[in-house]
Amino acid sequence: MSSKVVDCRGLACPHPVINTKNALEEAGAETVVIIVDNDTARQNVTLFARNAGYEVTEEKEDGTYRLIIRKPGKAGEKEKQKDTAPSPVNETVYFITTNVLGQGSPDLGQVLIKSFFISIAAINPPPAALLFLNTGVFLTCEGSPVLEHLEKLQAAGTVIMSCGTCLEYYHIKEKLKVGKISNMMEIISWLLGPHRPITIA
Amino acid sequence: MSQVLRHLPLPQDPRLMVGLNTADDAAVYRLNDEQALIQTVDFFTPMVDNPYLFGQIAAANALSDIYAMGGKPLLALNIVCFPDCLSPNVLQEILRGGADKVLEAGGIVAGGHSVRDDEPKYGLAVTGLAPPGRIITNATARPGDLLVLTKPLGSGIIITGCKAGLVSGRAAQEAFAAMSSLNKEASAAMLRYNANACTDITGFGLLGHATEMALASRVSLEIEFASLPFLPETAEMARMGLIPGGAYDNKTHLEDKIALERKLKPEELMTMFDPQTSGGLLVSIPPAGAEKMISDLTSRGISGAVIGRVKPSGEKIITVV
Numbered sequence A: 001m002s003s004k005v006v007d008c009r010g011l012a013c014p015h016p017v018i019n020t021k022n023a024l025e026e027a028g029a030e031t032v033v034i035i036v037d038n039d040t041a042r043q044n045v046t047l048f049a050r051n052a053g054y055e056v057t058e059e060k061e062d063g064t065y066r067l068i069i070r071k072p073g074k075a076g077e078k079e080k081q082k083d084t085a086p087s088p089v090n091e092t093v094y095f096i097t098t099n100v101l102g103q104g105s106p107d108l109g110q111v112l113i114k115s116f117f118i119s120i121a122a123i124n125p126p127p128a129a130l131l132f133l134n135t136g137v138f139l140t141c142e143g144s145p146v147l148e149h150l151e152k153l154q155a156a157g158t159v160i161m162s163c164g165t166c167l168e169y170y171h172i173k174e175k176l177k178v179g180k181i182s183n184m185m186e187i188i189s190w191l192l193g194p195h196r197p198i199t200i201a
Numbered sequence B: 001m002s003q004v005l006r007h008l009p010l011p012q013d014p015r016l017m018v019g020l021n022t023a024d025d026a027a028v029y030r031l032n033d034e035q036a037l038i039q040t041v042d043f044f045t046p047m048v049d050n051p052y053l054f055g056q057i058a059a060a061n062a063l064s065d066i067y068a069m070g071g072k073p074l075l076a077l078n079i080v081c082f083p084d085c086l087s088p089n090v091l092q093e094i095l096r097g098g099a100d101k102v103l104e105a106g107g108i109v110a111g112g113h114s115v116r117d118d119e120p121k122y123g124l125a126v127t128g129l130a131p132p133g134r135i136i137t138n139a140t141a142r143p144g145d146l147l148v149l150t151k152p153l154g155s156g157i158i159i160t161g162c163k164a165g166l167v168s169g170r171a172a173q174e175a176f177a178a179m180s181s182l183n184k185e186a187s188a189a190m191l192r193y194n195a196n197a198c199t200d201i202t203g204f205g206l207l208g209h210a211t212e213m214a215l216a217s218r219v220s221l222e223i224e225f226a227s228l229p230f231l232p233e234t235a236e237m238a239r240m241g242l243i244p245g246g247a248y249d250n251k252t253h254l255e256d257k258i259a260l261e262r263k264l265k266p267e268e269l270m271t272m273f274d275p276q277t278s279g280g281l282l283v284s285i286p287p288a289g290a291e292k293m294i295s296d297l298t299s300r301g302i303s304g305a306v307i308g309r310v311k312p313s314g315e316k317i318i319t320v321v
Helices: A015-026 A039-051 A074-084 A106-122 A134-140 A147-155 A164-169 A184-191 B051-068 B088-104 B155-163 B169-180 B184-192 B205-217 B234-239 B245-257 B266-271 B287-299
Strands: A003-007 A031-036 A055-061 A064-070 A092-096 A129-132 A159-163 A180-182 A196-200 B016-018 B027-030 B036-044 B072-082 B108-116 B121-130 B146-149 B197-200 B219-223 B258-260 B281-285 B305-312 B318-320
Touching: A003 A015, A015 A031, A015 A039, A031 A039, A039 A055, A039 A064, A039 B234, A039 B245, A039 B266, A092 A184, A106 A147, A129 A134, A129 A184, A134 A147, A134 A159, A134 A164, A147 A159, A159 A164, A159 A184, A164 A180, B036 B051, B036 B072, B051 B072, B051 B088, B051 B121, B051 B169, B051 B184, B051 B197, B051 B281, B072 B088, B088 B108, B088 B121, B146 B287, B155 B169, B155 B234, B155 B245, B184 B281, B184 B287, B197 B205, B205 B219, B205 B245, B205 B281, B205 B318, B234 B266, B245 B258, B245 B266, B281 B287, B287 B305
Parallel strands: A003 A031, A092 A129, A092 A196, A129 A159, A159 A180, B072 B108, B219 B318, B258 B318
Antiparallel strands: A031 A064, A055 A064, B016 B027, B027 B036, B036 B121, B072 B121, B146 B281, B146 B305, B197 B281, B219 B305
8 A cells, every 4th residue: 555654743834734735635645644743733634634535543653643644445435425325326437538528529529528427417326436537627627518417426426536637737726616636546546446447538 | 821920929009900810911000090001012923924914913912902901092112023134124014004003093102122033023012091990801791791702703713824825815805904903993882882891802712711701700601603703714724724723722721611512523613712813802791782882883894793691600611502
């Protein structure tokens, strides 16, 4: 299991939180370990990570704290979904690397991608996850023709993730409207199973 | 601080009306039957980049101790620490901000003292006046009173969020406006409607200063979380863990005095411990006066909200409902 370590010793508030935020948004690691040496940083980083949907465990060693931050385990997540979203979740994961569907006329491609998401949103149970990469990230941002369908899917329990590197490359990180920012490691972990991946390229 | 102060001899002069014993921030000295002198000093390190704004906030904060006791500021002396490496223009702007606020308060900046230091610090020693019979302390809250707060909370959290670059320009402006505004009108209104007690909300946060008031007045206070006014984006910043260390210190010191009768998220709880920079007045006032005071303040464009009530002394000093 890969992990990234960020040493925040000697840093005053709010820097440990900013460094944690950056590490979680950018890291390709499954786990981020934040090392802090004061109680304010310990509590603030924990608060930040828990409220951003991560699990935090803490190890104390001579005046420093190692905060181990990871996304919730699959088992835990399923249990949680049982509580909040009773509807069954499909075992399909869509890996979407384009904002138009198929090669040919871009106009047609846009019409098709829209109709694609309308159709997916109508299927019950909804897919487990939609993973957006490259120009695919335009679909989760402001101005996307399919935002309302993605929101509907998210409400139905579908996990929606956009590649952080891609959002940054196209300078649209601030325009993200639906789902979470993710990284390659997390995207690959979805593709590796147990779900059935379908690629839209 | 009280740990350090208890080793000093307690002043015994009967003319000293308010001194160290009730944790009021200003001292009050009776001059004669008509006049009592109110003396206070406060200074701190910059919390904003703009030196003029810093000067205004530091002055509003120093003047606030006079207002909390129902007094009028007369004279102010600058207290300055300033490094050689910064341009004198910066210092000039800080002092201009302070002077403008003292002028707005109707007082006079009559001098001051400066010291070379690695980090800038600024504040004022302020002298005010009030009739001895109309001095308002934090020690006279009465069961049945309502608690009125005259500025929104969250300035410590917003300052931390600004340092992280995550507060919107609009929310930051609103916070700066609140911090740099005088408690002058709030003080006049509480006097007009016969408030029983008052304190200003600063470094110990809402619950810290409320605890001081309750202890000094030998009462218990009930704070209604849902009624608390907050600066815009305070909740978002708190949720992201942008909470100053002082808030955690306040929580550690106060926790055993507070009963929570309402389920709060950890970050919601912390907002009540957030140290305030130049916060509002917390006024204990009978219900009829509270209503008039708030509508009076509202008509002058100042926020005022009933955030709780005073109860007879109970098991816990503060109950959050």
